[in-house]
Amino acid sequence: MARTGFCDSKPLLDLHKKADERRVPLRARANACAPTDRRQPAETDESRMAPVKMETESRWERRLSAQTNESIILGFHVDSRASSAETVADECVEKPVLLYPHGLQGLHSLDALVPSLLRHEVEMALEKLDLICDRTFAWDLFLDMMRTQTQNSFPNADLPRHFTDSTRAILVDWMVQVHELLHFQEDTLYLAIHLLNHSLRQLKVTTANLQLLGMVCLLIAAKKEESLLPEVSDLCSLMDHAYTKRQLLRMERRLLCALKFDLSHSPPLHFLLLFAAVARCSAMMVWMARYLLELSLQEAQCVVFLPAQLAGAALCLARHVLQESPTPEGEAAWCLTSSIHVGSQTILLRIMQILATAASRVQTHENSATFIKFSSPERMHVSRHPGLRNPAGLLGVCSSQAPLKGTKLHL
Amino acid sequence: SSVSRSHWFHTLQTRRLKVHRGRSNSDPLRGKPGLEFGAVQSYLSLEKLGEGAFASVYKGISRINGQLVALKEIRMNTEEVVPFTAIREASLLKRLKHANIVLLHDIVHTRETLTFVFEYVQTDLAQYMTQHPGGLHSHNVRIFMFQLLRGLCYIHSRRILHRDLKPQNLLISYLGELKLADFGLARSKSIPSHSFSSEVVTLWYRPPDVLLGSTDYSVALDMWGAGCILIEMLQGAPAFPGGPDELEQLKKIFSVLGVPSQISWPELRLLSSDSPGECTCLPPLSVIRLEQLPPKTEDLAQEILKVVPAERICAQEALHHPYFSTLPPAVMHLRDTVSIFRVPGVYLETEFSDIFHPRRKANSSMLTANKYW
Numbered sequence: 001m002a003r004t005g006f007c008d009s010k011p012l013l014d015l016h017k018k019a020d021e022r023r024v025p026l027r028a029r030a031n032a033c034a035p036t037d038r039r040q041p042a043e044t045d046e047s048r049m050a051p052v053k054m055e056t057e058s059r060w061e062r063r064l065s066a067q068t069n070e071s072i073i074l075g076f077h078v079d080s081r082a083s084s085a086e087t088v089a090d091e092c093v094e095k096p097v098l099l100y101p102h103g104l105q106g107l108h109s110l111d112a113l114v115p116s117l118l119r120h121e122v123e124m125a126l127e128k129l130d131l132i133c134d135r136t137f138a139w140d141l142f143l144d145m146m147r148t149q150t151q152n153s154f155p156n157a158d159l160p161r162h163f164t165d166s167t168r169a170i171l172v173d174w175m176v177q178v179h180e181l182l183h184f185q186e187d188t189l190y191l192a193i194h195l196l197n198h199s200l201r202q203l204k205v206t207t208a209n210l211q212l213l214g215m216v217c218l219l220i221a222a223k224k225e226e227s228l229l230p231e232v233s234d235l236c237s238l239m240d241h242a243y244t245k246r247q248l249l250r251m252e253r254r255l256l257c258a259l260k261f262d263l264s265h266s267p268p269l270h271f272l273l274l275f276a277a278v279a280r281c282s283a284m285m286v287w288m289a290r291y292l293l294e295l296s297l298q299e300a301q302c303v304v305f306l307p308a309q310l311a312g313a314a315l316c317l318a319r320h321v322l323q324e325s326p327t328p329e330g331e332a333a334w335c336l337t338s339s340i341h342v343g344s345q346t347i348l349l350r351i352m353q354i355l356a357t358a359a360s361r362v363q364t365h366e367n368s369a370t371f372i373k374f375s376s377p378e379r380m381h382v383s384r385h386p387g388l389r390n391p392a393g394l395l396g397v398c399s400s401q402a403p404l405k406g407t408k409l410h411l
Numbered sequence: 412s413s414v415s416r417s418h419w420f421h422t423l424q425t426r427r428l429k430v431h432r433g434r435s436n437s438d439p440l441r442g443k444p445g446l447e448f449g450a451v452q453s454y455l456s457l458e459k460l461g462e463g464a465f466a467s468v469y470k471g472i473s474r475i476n477g478q479l480v481a482l483k484e485i486r487m488n489t490e491e492v493v494p495f496t497a498i499r500e501a502s503l504l505k506r507l508k509h510a511n512i513v514l515l516h517d518i519v520h521t522r523e524t525l526t527f528v529f530e531y532v533q534t535d536l537a538q539y540m541t542q543h544p545g546g547l548h549s550h551n552v553r554i555f556m557f558q559l560l561r562g563l564c565y566i567h568s569r570r571i572l573h574r575d576l577k578p579q580n581l582l583i584s585y586l587g588e589l590k591l592a593d594f595g596l597a598r599s600k601s602i603p604s605h606s607f608s609s610e611v612v613t614l615w616y617r618p619p620d621v622l623l624g625s626t627d628y629s630v631a632l633d634m635w636g637a638g639c640i641l642i643e644m645l646q647g648a649p650a651f652p653g654g655p656d657e658l659e660q661l662k663k664i665f666s667v668l669g670v671p672s673q674i675s676w677p678e679l680r681l682l683s684s685d686s687p688g689e690c691t692c693l694p695p696l697s698v699i700r701l702e703q704l705p706p707k708t709e710d711l712a713q714e715i716l717k718v719v720p721a722e723r724i725c726a727q728e729a730l731h732h733p734y735f736s737t738l739p740p741a742v743m744h745l746r747d748t749v750s751i752f753r754v755p756g757v758y759l760e761t762e763f764s765d766i767f768h769p770r771r772k773a774n775s776s777m778l779t780a781n782k783y784w
Binding site: 141257 | 449487491492493495498499501502505506518520525567568569570627630725727728
């Protein structure tokens with residue numbers, strides 16, 4: 001019931017729209033705020049932009065409070081209204097912080113807009129993750145990550161002919177297995193899949209050579225990221241010698257030429273760990289989100305989304321699945337993380353739907369490499385979590401609750 | 412006039428491109444059909460400049476725009492994989508556009524070779540120092556150091572570590588522009604960072620923490636190299652010309668900077684513990700003994716050459732060190748791609764060795780660029 005009420009007001013999950021159209025709101029909003037940005041000094045900016053944003057957001061809020069009653073988010077709203085101390089504590093969180101990935105014109109004025117708390121948290125998190133070489137560069141790096149991630153998504157999810165979503169999923173699944181077998185880092189896997197997505201659009205590859213392409217993507221990613229490289233002959237034996245060493249080397253050069261050596265990539269995993277660190281997520285939740293994020297690699301439709309959006313959605317969904325009991329500190333930190341605007345509600349909901357479907361589908365089959373990988377004790381058995389088993393429940397949760405990413409909360 | 416000429420050149424090219432492929436080979440520098448980026452025939456190699464482990468470097472000329480280029484040709488027969496250094500260098504440099512980083516113009520591939528087309532830079536710092544022995548002019552040292560730090564600041568803010576800083580990898584143009592080159596060992600930092608191999612950075616420019624086996628690299632790694640280069644430019648000889656192995660190198664460093672104690676460097680215990688024990692005979696010192704450096708210079712050198720990596724100053728802080736206060740303030744606010752020599756008042760002084768041996772300068776300028784590109 002919640003779902004219908006939600007959908008008739010705003011056709012959020014219109015699957016028939018093309019990817020481009022689906023992305024329009026994000027661009028439109030980003031562009032809309034940019035001129036205001038330039039005309040006005042930073043101080044008045046906020047008051048000018050806030051009403052524009054609030055209009056839609058408050059509608060969200062009202063709808064939510066009418067229709068959901070057991071959501072954590074709502075509970076938190078009530079909580080914070082009741083306790084005035086917390087409202088005061090979160091004063092600085094409330095400011096609308098807009099980090100539009102597409103509205104790049106506004107980026108230079110961000111320094112003035114971003115509350116120092118968020119900036120501080122992001123810097124701390126980057127340092128804790130050991131992602132930065134030095135604290136001094138942390139904020140620059142974060143802006144650079146947000147800026148360059150736009151090069152990592154694709155305008156559409158079209159695959160070449162003879163190459164279906166399920167073929168792609170099988171290939172990716174195999175790549176995950178090989179990656180696990182060779183003990184590569186996580187970054188290597190994300191880069192390899194990115195190269196695969198890229199190369200499928202650049203190269204003409206026959207179905208017979210798809211496995212070779214997948215292996216070469218892994219090899220090139222490893223050359224960029226890893227310090228220990230496997231022997232080429234080992235790679236050939238992993239493919240049951242279906243291809244010769246010569247073929248592999250030729251494919252490597254073909255691929256590098258087609259990509260013009262452009263191997264830059266901002267992995268969604270970095271965003272995930274960053275957001276999780278700012279939000280003070282539990283280890284369990286981080287593993288759950290990582291599992292969901294890795295599942296997104298198998299979904300061909302996910303290539304249209306930005307890495308930060310995938311990460312944000314995975315974290316949101318993990319939160320819904322685990323339903324951990326909220327603590328005031330945790331909620332405040334989550335709010336702060338949510339103020340990093342990664343994309344519109346529509347997009348995040350769409351991703352969460354895809355991920356939830358994928359997670360429940362994988363649970364019934366149980367032979368996916370990602371599933372097996374994340375069912376290990378060191379990954380806290382997250383893929384076997386009962387919360388993932390019920391697709392209907394999961395989807396219900398997804399479509400009736402507002403994802404917290406990008407929501408402006410009125411505390 | 413240069414504007415009008417380039418415009419004319421452009422129109423010529425576009426018109427020629429429409430014409431069906433011509434057969435004339437008479438003038439190699441004229442715009443020919445098919446002269447485009449990425450094509451073999453767009454570049455003409457002139458002379459060999461050097462030979463590396465994977466690659467040979469040629470001086471060349473671009474037939475597209477007549478510019479001098481350096482062609483780094485990586486040999487690959489069909490039985491060999493593309494070297495990972497080439498992949499890293501190309502993929503990193505493609506993203507980096509900065510006045511103090513060598514510019515990668517183009518990548519050309521044929522069946523046998525892979526060629527990176529770089530901008531042509533006349534000489535490198537190692538050669539410049541050989542030509543001007545006995546230490547460089549302090550004014551020039553400041554200008555080189557500022558550019559080195561500016562380049563480092565740029566790559567570090569993009570979480571890229573160079574990891575192989577040495578004078579041979581710092582190219583110097585005839586104007587005095589310094590450019591970081593050879594990103595074959597560079598890589599971006601990622602999670603988890605502990606899989607770097609510890610076999611990076613030429614021994615003389617390697618920081619003590621890495622010599623002790625640390626693989627937890629940070630900007631401090633590159634900063635140590637920059638500090639060594641600063642000393643080398645000032646005194647005309649390497650800062651820590653150590654022995655053949657890590658232990659000798661450590662002894663050399665500790666003999667100058669003193670032996671760190673457990674108190675001054677708590678993480679020391681976590682590193683391979685056998686080596687520092689050997690050096691305990693040396694006096695524990697906390698001050699660098701540099702001969703008669705001006706106070707600001709000495710202070711910068713001390714800030715950079717800290718034995719404990721966490722205490723080492725980072726590139727951005729170093730750029731704001733009082734040592735650089737004599738440069739025009741405008742150098743601090745340049746766009747990435749603008750060279751500091753565009754700021755009025757920034758110029759290279761004549762080196763002392765050139766004043767005393769004017770003929771030698773003429774000779775040496777003929778000899779430049781026979782080592783690298």
